[in-house]
Amino acid sequence: MSVESTTEKIDRVVVRFAGDSGDGMQLTGDRFTSISAALGNDLATFPDYPAEIRAPAGTLAGVSAFQVHISDHEISTHGDAPNVLVAMNPAGLRANISIMEPGTMIIVNSDAFEERDLAKAGYSVNPLHDGSLSAYSVFEVPMTSITTEVCKEAGVKPRDAERSKNFFALGLVSWLFIRPTEPTLTWIAERFASKPQVAEANTRAFRAGYDFGETAELFHQRYEVTAAPFKSGEYINITGNTATAWGLIAASQLSKLPLFLGSYPITPASDILHELSKRKEFGVRTFQAEDEIAGIGSAIGAAFGGSLAVTTTSGPGMDLKAEAIGLAVSMELPLIIIDVQRAGPSTGLPTKVEQADLLSSLYGRHGESPVPVIAPKTPAECFDAAIEAARIAVTYRTPVIVLTDAYLANGTEPWRVPAVEDLPDITVEFATQPNGTTAEGEPTFYPYMRDETTLARPWAVPGTPGLEHRLGGLEKADGKGTVSYDGENHEVMTQLRAEKVANIVSSLGEASVDDVTGDATVAVLGWGSTYGAINAGVQRIRAAGQKAAQIHVELLNPLPEGLGEILKRYDTVLVPELNQGQLVKLVREKYLIDAKGIHKMRGVPFQAAEIEAFILESLGENS
């Protein structure tokens, strides 16, 4: 018998799947995201997983979660607090209960709340029975037992069957939010084609979950989130790391330079190495080096040879690469350094987000060592950032640092697939002819003669006759490029290197402000992945009839032209950062404004509500 459930239309929902590392929560979240993407929802995701590969099962340390925000309108964050928590075990519940607001829905796998499971999660009493969850709508679903039951008929052993329970959860949530079953069933069949028994178990579990919603008389309401109004086109759901890798491949094609990646595995950057390693048909050479220094060292060697050279890493690797970045500054070779920031210092929180490498990117090398720095603001924009970094690197012959972070790297958003012909041309020309004359009147090549506009020195690659030259870390004579210990020359070269970077022209270097009415008194200045939360916070202020401006910087060195003038228009400039105050330090120093830093170092992104509260507080002070 089935009870008719009613359908409520809602504009957005945030669902969080939480369970043990071995419970397949990332896969479940990813599938739910894919189905929703195909339905045309806007979305943003936040995989939140532990640093340990397999922490002890059932413990808080082993909780892996995946949060997805789906909506019928444009959204920019993964959502502050979940509307629905799916907890596969007591640890999944306990680790996430603090972010659940009263009245929200919690679906638990009630089979996993035995005494031993509770103890592992640190519960002395069963929270399902002690009234501690009375503020929530709790649904107890025996996911494990139903899954093993339906799989038994297919001849699957209970131990193996149990592993399909995440598909039961996916089925149930798919029913709850009126998602079609077809895409998941097709996906299961394809993904597990070589393991028919697993495919069968997952299919049965998924169907059982879906049917449970339909028949169990537990849920009386289903929810529908309809498609968001997207610009027409073809979309895919992309992570920041994939977008970065594809941007690098595109940059290689657009510059007609072979791509070389020298990299050492490090969380959360390794997926860029993995993705590029797969794409050999693009002539991509990936070199898994013996260490971080060899990663960048090999890239510098490849850059000298005429490749579009890249190294990818995270904070600890940046520390190790510092000396080599200085070498690339001195040799003025094109090089892209991708730093997927994570919380530090030292090993810190390897899988958690932080934005604390800005100052070290600018100043973390000995000597005067200017390097352009770019920071994309959303996962999909990592694609454009990689291309722009390559353009700056090859145009100005300089290393360029791209700061993404753990949130952008693993988070996803729908990306409108660009037409290849719309991508920019970033072709570069190597030097082919001598550019000077010796005292004896012989034509010769001077590696440090500069282009008048860009101040770039010529890029002459080995194999070109007549342009043999030596580069190195010792100071070079302006123009001629021979070793020079002359103090005056060193001052000139120091200034030239600084001037070259300061005068970089970039599409990202135009300061702009989002101030609808033009008379806001509070502006929120951000950089990198905080864009989504700041944007959502500002929208909330506006929705409540108040005013706030948003300014987001994507080129951090040099800072955009006109940024100072814009900032000075506002009574209050708030600078939320996932650090102790880095951009705020730069703008205070550069523009002599009393910008106020807002800091968060909890390994998680800002919430829109936090930004909203900070703006409200400032508005209160201003009035």
Add this chain to the structure above:
Amino acid sequence: MTVTSVPITTRKDWSTDQEVRWCPGCGDYSILAAVQMLLPDLGVRRENTVFVSGIGCASRFPYYMNTYGLHTIHGRAPAIATGLATSRPDLDVWVICGDGDALSIGGNHLIHALRRNVNVNILMFNNQIYGLTKGQYSPTSEQGKITKSTPFGSLDHPFNPVSLAIGAEATFVARTHDMDRAHMQETFRRAHEHRGASFVEVYQNCNVFNDGIFSTITGKENRASMLIPLVDGEQIRFGADREFGVIQRSDGHLEVAEVASVGEDKVLIHNSKAENAGLAFALSHLSSGVTMPTPIGVFRDVQREEYGDQMNQQLEEAQAKRGTGDLAKLFRTLPSWEIQ
């Protein structure tokens, strides 16, 4: 078809106008001369030749070669050369380093370049001392060495560079010295001919901070009795009258013996191409310092697929199988959906 023959060059063509700034009497001068005089004979072009170095006295070398060159950072030359050589298999890449550069700060890069068999010729100038920082002990200095940083004698047991290279799975390992240009050139020539990583230890005198450290074996009057030339296909013998030979004891160890007392047929015949590295390693350990008879020449010269060639083969195979990369196709490797 146009035949572009390699132009005939002389040492002058391979030299820059930069003033050579090693201390007068430094062994580096003779190594530089050996290389500059050898290159015209190798049938190679200046524009296709790159010298890469790290930091140290030896590392100034690229500035004096009229080729492409990189003077980089301490210890990292093998890593930088790896990126260049794998992305540009058409180039001749030479790495010039010292014992401190290659074995101390850069030890990691050296062993990995060797095991990967990247096509670079690594010439390590071993003077058993830090010269540029003015005289501290190095990873090849003998234990107990008194230097500025070890006034009570160094505690470190030294590396044997040839043993280290063989242990790191190097496919070409040789030793020569700065007092014998012909031997250097012959050794460098073979290193250049070898496709893959070649490691050559060059005993080099630092006449300021470690003068005469090798003279016990490389001095003209001592060579016959103290240097054991390794020549493929020939017995390993030395001495003014070739009266000494290297034999293998019944327990497997190698030792020096008087040929007359052990018999001619007991003397080992050198074979650098032996697949098993055991004898080459044993030969490298025949002497435990430069006060004992020491083998020079090519210890090991075996073929193994070169790293860059394998990398490029993977690219070619991928292109043959999937066609040349197409961005539009790449963007559709993830499931997409259409919005009207």
